[in-house]
Amino acid sequence: MQNFRYYNPTRLYFGRGVVEHLPEAMNGTRRVLMVYGGGSIKRSGAYDDVVQALRQAEIEMVEFPGIEPNPRVGTVRRAIQEARAREVDAVLAVGGGSAIDAAKGIAVGAKSEADIWDIVMGRAEPASALPLYTVLTLAATGSEMNKNSVLTNEATAEKYGWSSEWAYPRASFLDPYYTRTVPKDHTVYGIVDMMSHIFEQYFHTVDNTPVTDRQAEGVLAAIIETAPKLVANLEDLKLRETILFAGTVALNGTLSMGVIGDWATHNIEHAVSALFDIPHAAGLAILFPHWMRHVHHVRPKRWVNLATRVFGLDPSGKDDEELALEAIDWLADFWRGLGAPSRLSDFGIGEAHVEAIVEKAMARRGPFGQFKTLTADDVRTIVRNAL
Amino acid sequence: MQNFRYYNPTRLYFGRGVVEHLPEAMNGTRRVLMVYGGGSIKRSGAYDDVVQALRQAEIEMVEFPGIEPNPRVGTVRRAIQEARAREVDAVLAVGGGSAIDAAKGIAVGAKSEADIWDIVMGRAEPASALPLYTVLTLAATGSEMNKNSVLTNEATAEKYGWSSEWAYPRASFLDPYYTRTVPKDHTVYGIVDMMSHIFEQYFHTVDNTPVTDRQAEGVLAAIIETAPKLVANLEDLKLRETILFAGTVALNGTLSMGVIGDWATHNIEHAVSALFDIPHAAGLAILFPHWMRHVHHVRPKRWVNLATRVFGLDPSGKDDEELALEAIDWLADFWRGLGAPSRLSDFGIGEAHVEAIVEKAMARRGPFGQFKTLTADDVRTIVRNAL
Numbered sequence: 001m002q003n004f005r006y007y008n009p010t011r012l013y014f015g016r017g018v019v020e021h022l023p024e025a026m027n028g029t030r031r032v033l034m035v036y037g038g039g040s041i042k043r044s045g046a047y048d049d050v051v052q053a054l055r056q057a058e059i060e061m062v063e064f065p066g067i068e069p070n071p072r073v074g075t076v077r078r079a080i081q082e083a084r085a086r087e088v089d090a091v092l093a094v095g096g097g098s099a100i101d102a103a104k105g106i107a108v109g110a111k112s113e114a115d116i117w118d119i120v121m122g123r124a125e126p127a128s129a130l131p132l133y134t135v136l137t138l139a140a141t142g143s144e145m146n147k148n149s150v151l152t153n154e155a156t157a158e159k160y161g162w163s164s165e166w167a168y169p170r171a172s173f174l175d176p177y178y179t180r181t182v183p184k185d186h187t188v189y190g191i192v193d194m195m196s197h198i199f200e201q202y203f204h205t206v207d208n209t210p211v212t213d214r215q216a217e218g219v220l221a222a223i224i225e226t227a228p229k230l231v232a233n234l235e236d237l238k239l240r241e242t243i244l245f246a247g248t249v250a251l252n253g254t255l256s257m258g259v260i261g262d263w264a265t266h267n268i269e270h271a272v273s274a275l276f277d278i279p280h281a282a283g284l285a286i287l288f289p290h291w292m293r294h295v296h297h298v299r300p301k302r303w304v305n306l307a308t309r310v311f312g313l314d315p316s317g318k319d320d321e322e323l324a325l326e327a328i329d330w331l332a333d334f335w336r337g338l339g340a341p342s343r344l345s346d347f348g349i350g351e352a353h354v355e356a357i358v359e360k361a362m363a364r365r366g367p368f369g370q371f372k373t374l375t376a377d378d379v380r381t382i383v384r385n386a387l
Numbered sequence: 388m389q390n391f392r393y394y395n396p397t398r399l400y401f402g403r404g405v406v407e408h409l410p411e412a413m414n415g416t417r418r419v420l421m422v423y424g425g426g427s428i429k430r431s432g433a434y435d436d437v438v439q440a441l442r443q444a445e446i447e448m449v450e451f452p453g454i455e456p457n458p459r460v461g462t463v464r465r466a467i468q469e470a471r472a473r474e475v476d477a478v479l480a481v482g483g484g485s486a487i488d489a490a491k492g493i494a495v496g497a498k499s500e501a502d503i504w505d506i507v508m509g510r511a512e513p514a515s516a517l518p519l520y521t522v523l524t525l526a527a528t529g530s531e532m533n534k535n536s537v538l539t540n541e542a543t544a545e546k547y548g549w550s551s552e553w554a555y556p557r558a559s560f561l562d563p564y565y566t567r568t569v570p571k572d573h574t575v576y577g578i579v580d581m582m583s584h585i586f587e588q589y590f591h592t593v594d595n596t597p598v599t600d601r602q603a604e605g606v607l608a609a610i611i612e613t614a615p616k617l618v619a620n621l622e623d624l625k626l627r628e629t630i631l632f633a634g635t636v637a638l639n640g641t642l643s644m645g646v647i648g649d650w651a652t653h654n655i656e657h658a659v660s661a662l663f664d665i666p667h668a669a670g671l672a673i674l675f676p677h678w679m680r681h682v683h684h685v686r687p688k689r690w691v692n693l694a695t696r697v698f699g700l701d702p703s704g705k706d707d708e709e710l711a712l713e714a715i716d717w718l719a720d721f722w723r724g725l726g727a728p729s730r731l732s733d734f735g736i737g738e739a740h741v742e743a744i745v746e747k748a749m750a751r752r753g754p755f756g757q758f759k760t761l762t763a764d765d766v767r768t769i770v771r772n773a774l
Contacts, residue, residue, distance in 0.1 A: 245645065249602075
């Protein structure tokens with residue numbers, strides 16, 4: 001294992017009706033900035049439940065709707081102004097990863113001298129934050145129980161992740177009931193997103209990590225046995241529950257202990273969605289199998305374990321490479337079977353855009369990826385294969 | 388899944404040499420009560436490394452050695468007096484679960500009006516605690532990353548667990564190197580202890596828990612593939628590393644999310660070791676297979692999963708009950724093969740002692756256990772079968 005530090009102070013409330021405990025978790029809050037996207041939280045019932053809980057506790061709400069998918073730093077800056085002007089003493093995100101990622105920027109930015117984009121870019125360090133709470137309504141990003149956030153600078157078409165202990169939610173409330181109204185496409189995107197998060201952690205080159213690896217395999221297996229049933233029964237609350245919980249575990253740090261994640265595919269996808277504003281997980285569904293094919297010769301046994309323990313493939317008569325390639329095809333078929341896209345051209349992205357994507361992906365740090373370091377040539381190959 | 392709350396603020400430092408970060412974690416501490424058992428931490432090198440780290444940071448040490456296995460409330464009370472008299476501002480446990488469990492009592496007791504045994508018995512609530520840090524030198528109890536502690540009242544021969552958010556270590560330091568000198572018997576006890584912790588969580592009756600169950604199965608599989616190798620190569624640091632990490636994951640709350648643990652076997656074992664002062668995990672190794680045989684008809688599929696996914700048994704031609712009983716025999720053989728005891732009579736416990744054990748086990752709460760509620764008759768049967 002790699003030497004590591006783990007710290008995650010987020011208080012998780014999971015299950016039907018847990019939003020009633022919002023006031024006790026927010027004890028001491030007088031006025032809260034309530035951050036959300038559009039109407040989905042009203043359709044799901046989350047909005048009404050949150051409003052009722054806050055009213056009963058006499059916590060004043062300042063509403064800030066309009067957080068976009070791939071949330072923009074301009075929106076975050078406006079919300080920071082609002083938080084300061086209205087002197088809120090907490091931020092509450094109600095929604096999915098976009099609302100929560102934006103709320104992290106708002107909570108940190110409201111207590112920092114520096115501009116939030118300077119914090120995203122690592123040019124300034126946060127030293128404080130407003131207390132942050134979340135009510136999750138979409139199973140996907142895991143942002144509800146980690147210190148990460150991804151923001152987009154719409155002026156420069158840059159999309160980057162940042163991370164700070166100040167960005168941990170104090171408490172997050174996960175009620176599967178609020179996810180029952182998520183439509184099929186976003187349900188599938190969420191499943192692809194959480195599986196991708198596990199793959200980014202599972203494909204590492206660190207030696208002697210059976211405890212973490214076996215847990216990652218277990219969570220993947222649980223998602224795989226649940227996902228097709230859920231896509232066929234979108235209102236089944238038990239299936240929603242499993243997927244909601246899996247999304248949190250996928251990226252709350254449990255599956256990173258002692259390993260070094262890869263995150264190359266995320267980096268390429270961020271370049272794609274910064275330029276073309278496609279759904280993040282649509283990009284991941286398209287790119288991941290191509291990244292996998294490009295690196296399948298690294299650590300053959302890891303692919304064999306994935307094929308046999310997680311995907312249930314029969315290894316007999318196959319060498320490691322055959323099994324690796326079969327596993328990758330299996331995954332691509334599995335995602336396509338759920339309804340995920342499989343080609344960048346489905347979003348109008350073609351050969352003419354390849355160089356812009358490569359340039360954007362290489363811009364921040366040069367060659368990237370831990371499982372295999374990708375150069376511009378590697379990225380070009382992966383993106384071309386994904387067209 | 389069961390509705391649940393999860394919260395675990397312990398900062399984990401894992402790997403070779405992490406004790407050098409002790410001063411930054413203890414930032415602001417002037418004088419610390421250093422709690423440990425006997426000479427094992429001197430043989431392992433942990434003592435010297437801790438002393439050096441504290442000296443460099445100019446943190447004054449008040450040493451409190453002599454914590455016994457099955458730590459006693461009388462010892463904890465004396466340490467609380469010492470902590471108050473010397474006005475320490477933190478507690479540092481160096482050792483295994485006994486030192487840490489005692490240190491939790493000391494940290495909480497030093498800041499409470501109530502006697503620590505009243506807190507153990509739930510007659511008083513802690514409202515504060517001294518900051519607690521741990522340097523773990525034995526892979527076993529998981530106490531380094533949870534809020535639980537087990538103390539023994541030597542005056543009344545009672546041994547009970549208690550739990551408080553105030554008992555979470557602020558930070559715990561896990562260096563596999565310090566566990567290389569643990570002798571074979573305690574290495575095996577630690578393995579039995581952590582596997583038992585997972586079983587206590589895995590054998591539940593809650594519906595729809597694949598994410599947690601699969602993780603539990605994965606950690607068990609990692610322990611099972613590592614343990615026999617470690618027992619044959621006690622100084623292998625990679626094997627030590629896996630087992631050290633597994634012990635933490637086994638009881639840091641990850642494997643309890645959404646389930647309701649059983650803990651009946653622990654309750655019976657606490658009765659045994661309160662009366663006879665045998666090693667906790669020796670009692671678990673003896674009792675667990677007999678508890679399993681007594682309840683093997685509950686949730687047949689769970690036993691099938693354990694048999695096939697974790698123990699690798701071949702299900703062909705067997706019905707669920709045959710497979711369950713084969714799995715239980717397999718586990719008993721596995722533990723015996725590592726060198727664990729399998730009979731209470733190995734410790735001089737016989738028929739004459741059965742009623743005292745039953746009475747002690749039933750004393751606190753009456754019938755107990757979630758997977759199957761055990762009456763006095765059930766406990767009598769299990770204990771008799773284990774003689």
